[in-house]
Structures are given as structure tokens and as C-alpha cells.
Amino acid sequence: MSLAFFLLAFGGISLVAGGxxxxxxxxxxxxxxxxxxxxxxxxxxxxxxxxPPKRVMSKQVYRFLGTVVALAGLVLTLGGLLELAA
Structure with missing residues (x-):
């Protein structure tokens, strides 16, 4: 059960922050x-x-990385739900 709760918590936080x-x-x-x-x-x-400072990353790159984190959080959350149901 602890793995399911960890996946749900970490996945939910990643999903919200990335989103x-x-x-x-x-x-x-x-x-x-x-x-x-x-x-x-x-x-x-x-x-x-x-x-002047050199621009390293634009906001589009940050938005793309946020999308990747949100999708990874969704996968972890679904994995936690599957683990909880099993």
C-alpha cells in the first residue's frame, strides 16, 4: 500500500505543478x-x-518541460491507482 500512496502523492504533485x-x-x-x-x-x-545576458531558455521551453512533467505525473498517478486497486 505504501507504494500506491507514494505514487499517488508524487504523481499528483507533479501533475499539478507541471500543469x-x-x-x-x-x-x-x-x-x-x-x-x-x-x-x-x-x-x-x-x-x-x-x-546584456544571453537568453538561455524561452518561456515556450519551460511550457514544454511543464507538459512533460505533467504527463509523467499523470502516468505516476494512474500507476498508483492501479497499484491501489490491485
């Missing part, structure tokens, strides 16, 4: 893009480079 990022709920993907840009700028300033 929120994939659907850009309350600007989650936008915030991740701004956070990455701020970190890149801080890293460049710590190295002594004062130019």
Missing part, C-alpha cells in the same frame, strides 16, 4: 524566464562581464 507551468497559470512560465535571465545576469556580473 500549472504548461498552462502558464498566473504567469508561471513568464516568471521562470525572468528568473533565469536574472540569474544569468548575476552570473555574468560576478565574472566581470557587463554586457
Amino acid at each position: 500549472a507551468l504548461a498552462l502558464n497559470v498566473r504567469g508561471a512560465a513568464d516568471a521562470m524566464e525572468r528568473y533565469a535571465a536574472a540569474n544569468a545576469e548575476l552570473a555574468m556580473h560576478s565574472r566581470g562581464e557587463l554586457g
